[in-house]
Amino acid sequence: MWWGSSRAKDGRVTEIITGLHMSPLEILVLLGAVALVAARWLPAAARPTVTVAAGSGLVLSVLVLSVVGLRWQMVPVLAGAAFVLPFAVVAVLRRRLGRPVGRARWWLALPGSAVCVGLITMGPVAAWACPVPVFPEPTGSFAVGTRVMQWTDPNRPETATATPDDRRTVVVQLWYPARKSPTGAQPAQYLGRTRQEARTVSDALAHYAGLPGFLVDGVPRAHTHSVFDAPVADGAARFPVVLFSPGLGGVRTQNTAWAEELAANGYVVAALDHPYDSAAVVLTDGRTINTEIASTGDDDEDDKRAADTTRIRAADLSFVLTQLDRLDRGEIVGPLTGRLDTGRAAATGHSLGGGAALQAARQDSRFAAVINMDGYPRDPDPRPFHQPALALTQAVGPQTDARYIPRLTEVLKLSTATSYRLTIPGAAHLTFTDAPLYLPPVPSIVGSLGRTESQHVVAATTLAFLNTTLRHAPGDLAGALSAYGGLSVYDSR
Incomplete structure (x- = not known):
């Protein structure tokens, strides 16, 4: 204890x-x-x-x-x-x-x-x-700052509305290496910029999952280890960037423990809210956009809609990478100007977001690596891509979609670089999120790794991959990954 x-x-x-x-x-x-x-x-x-x-x-x-x-x-x-x-x-x-x-x-x-x-x-x-989640202390050498941005793409209409002038808007939260904050600095609220936003998002997530809101009322009480708008870490070092798309109905903060661990180790993580898809997106003007995603009961129609949503998310990831590049060059005002190395960028995501990351990497050569956390590839026209890829998956069981692993393997083999699929024993679909920190420890829901071990495994494996692919750190990546589960390596050379 x-x-x-x-x-x-x-x-x-x-x-x-x-x-x-x-x-x-x-x-x-x-x-x-x-x-x-x-x-x-x-x-x-x-x-x-x-x-x-x-x-x-x-x-x-x-x-x-x-x-x-x-x-x-x-x-x-x-x-x-x-x-x-x-x-x-x-x-x-x-x-x-x-x-x-x-x-x-x-x-x-x-x-x-x-x-x-x-x-x-x-x-x-x-x-x-059903506890108030306690986030693991990041192990890296940096303190962690966080910041929320809202960006509108003038070149893309918002297809979820009938308003012809409505343009696609995304909300992005950044976690970045920061200077150590003064004693007494208030850590960031989990799930939102304010307690009210956190409550709104928590209620929306519970509703999306079909749970009574009171079961997770401890979640919006939680605080993380990052500090809003903390000064960027000293020095002139430029940090690789990791873009993250959450699962269907998920929100930008769903992998906060993972994002803080990466930021403490010298990465800038940019996680997206996808309006009309994420459970709830609170805009800067105070409006809340709830998800419009719902099952039709027709598998073919649901697959088509999932493919459309994945395509939009892939475009969102590319747009945010463009904005981060503008932020680095000073075209967007912010403390991270001159500190973002967008030439070393990874597209990552969980579930549907993982499929979007794979599709974004194929469509946008600026991404140097891609991580898919237990996501089914939805790209209707998969073609070769040049980035190394890491796919983290749960163990295949009776309830796993029989198409999943064959389809994922097919896509990973299209990479012209060495790619990896790591099957983690004891993992479930939500193991790759913050959910083990606050949901009941039911193996079929959050896996059997435990609250803190789940976070450790996901962070350790993704950091090993990112350090190798974005920082070209020496070492045996396959050996490091295989310590956590069953590893398949796909090398087209």
Whole structure:
């Protein structure tokens, strides 16, 4: 059991015990509830003291939590405490008033105590299953800054609307090597620039997944390790850039832990929100664009729509690379001017975004490498491309699309450079995102690697590939990758 941190509404840091994913105040509520139940079974002389101390601590902790934010996981704990509290308080009052105190026989009290303990136990179990995510500390030598940009492509109409003058707009979040921030600098909110944006995005993601929003209410409470608009790292070094497209319905922040790890190791990560596709995109004018993607029930029609969406995303990636080049040359004002090496750029993505990255690399020779995280290639006209590619996949199981691996292998073999497919044992589709940090650890959903190991594997494998392909670092890339799973190498030479 170790300690991480979250941040309350008022900006103060609240410690989280990550083994239970509960704050000290929540632990006090839990202990107070347990003590109230246990008081019934203590010697008569000890019961009043324990009851008063436990009840007082419980009430005070709940009052504070009601101010900083009471999580739904504490409801069963409070229910168990509320059930036993009247009996405990009445017994204490009667004793103080000198009246006789009745005590039920143990075989009558035992079922009630068992029910209360069961309710109280549900609290830490729920907090463990659906926690406030605690992001792993980046291991690189740089601190991490982040910045959100919004860019409109004047040359592309927005096909999702009927307005003829509407042009394609994307929201991009950058994570970059930064100077160490002063002590007390507030880390960036997860999922958005503000708590309200984070809540909007969290609710939209839950709705898209068909989940009740309260199950993931801890997600918008989380803060990351980056700092908004932190000064860029000292020196004149120019950083390779990594563009990222999220999964279908996904959002730009869905791989924040991965992006922070890359930035701490000297890369600039640019992750995209794709309006009308991402679950929710909050624009700078305050408007929220929700996804318009929905299954039609017709597999052929859904495949066609997915191919159209992939094509639009591939164009978005190329457009953002153009904007990053303009930012580097000073045509767009920003602190990263002169620090972006767009000649060393990788297209990356998860799921549908991974397919878009492969398509963008084929269509845009400016990309020097491509990473596909468990994405089906949707390009209707796959042709040879020159970039080395890395495909990270889950293990093929009975529920895996039988077309997936053959199609992916076909595309990887079209690369004129050496390409790799790494099948990671214990991985599931969402292993390659931040989801293991906050979703219940169900293997079919987030894999069986564990919350932190999932992040480590994805970051380690992609960094090894990027260091080799963009920085030409010496070493045995195949050996480094094969340490994490089953590796297939495709070399056309």
